[in-house]
Amino acid sequence: METVKPSMIPPLEPDAQAQAGLRPCDHPDCLLPGEYRAPRSRERLREYFWFCLDHVREYNRAWNFYAGMSDHEIEAAIRSDTIWQRSTQPLGSWRQREEAMREKVAREFQDETFESSRSHWFNEERRRSREQASRMMSEEQRALAELDLCEPIDLAQIKARYKILVKKHHPDANGGDKAAEEKLKAINHAYGVLKAAIRA
Numbered sequence: 001m002e003t004v005k006p007s008m009i010p011p012l013e014p015d016a017q018a019q020a021g022l023r024p025c026d027h028p029d030c031l032l033p034g035e036y037r038a039p040r041s042r043e044r045l046r047e048y049f050w051f052c053l054d055h056v057r058e059y060n061r062a063w064n065f066y067a068g069m070s071d072h073e074i075e076a077a078i079r080s081d082t083i084w085q086r087s088t089q090p091l092g093s094w095r096q097r098e099e100a101m102r103e104k105v106a107r108e109f110q111d112e113t114f115e116s117s118r119s120h121w122f123n124e125e126r127r128r129s130r131e132q133a134s135r136m137m138s139e140e141q142r143a144l145a146e147l148d149l150c151e152p153i154d155l156a157q158i159k160a161r162y163k164i165l166v167k168k169h170h171p172d173a174n175g176g177d178k179a180a181e182e183k184l185k186a187i188n189h190a191y192g193v194l195k196a197a198i199r200a
Contacts, residue, residue: 027055038063140197143190155198162191 022033026049034050038059041047051059066074130145144151147161165187167173174180 023050025052025055026050027052027058030055042067139193143193143197146186146190147194149194153194153198155195158191158194158198162187 022035024030025032025034030052032052032054034052036051036053036056037048038051038056039045039047040049042065049059066077069077144153147158147165149157149161166184169180169183169187171177171181171184
């Protein structure tokens with residue numbers, strides 16, 4: 001049985017094609033319907049010619065996407081196609097960014113604001129460690145620490161230190177400050193504990 005080629009099918013007249021809902025082949029002087037699309041140009045890939053099968057084959061054989069481009073332009077187009085025309089970061093850019101971020105952080109470490117916050121942090125740590133050590137001490141040891149005294153100690157030294165601290169932390173000397181009042185209470189308690197321990 002002989003294969004029927006599209007070129008062997010008798011063409012329909014343009015009016016008959018229009019009535020049948022077919023578009024004519026875009027090749028000049030061709031009366032066959034244009035059923036196959038082909039891009040108009042490299043710059044207009046989404047706009048099409050519509051050809052019959054014979055003419056679309058002929059068009060495709062002659063089609064050269066890179067026609068008129070320099071070697072450099074061809075290489076750039078191929079590279080762009082391999083990454084789906086998306087921009088990329090050059091290799092090593094993340095490393096450079098990381099180094100820049102590290103330098104920024106190092107500069108902030110030298111900033112006065114950071115220094116003051118760091119010193120505040122150290123003071124807080126020192127205070128916490130003193131509180132923790134204080135919880136592990138006996139009542140007499142805590143009283144000595146409150147009055148900032150070390151053993152061996154006698155009653156005269158305790159009284160002298162007590163007088164100095166009372167003058168320093170008395171609410172009247174501190175404008176009625178609540179913190180000074182609380183500190184004075186702690187000093188009075190420590191003084192009572194040490195007095196009792198020495199007299200015992």
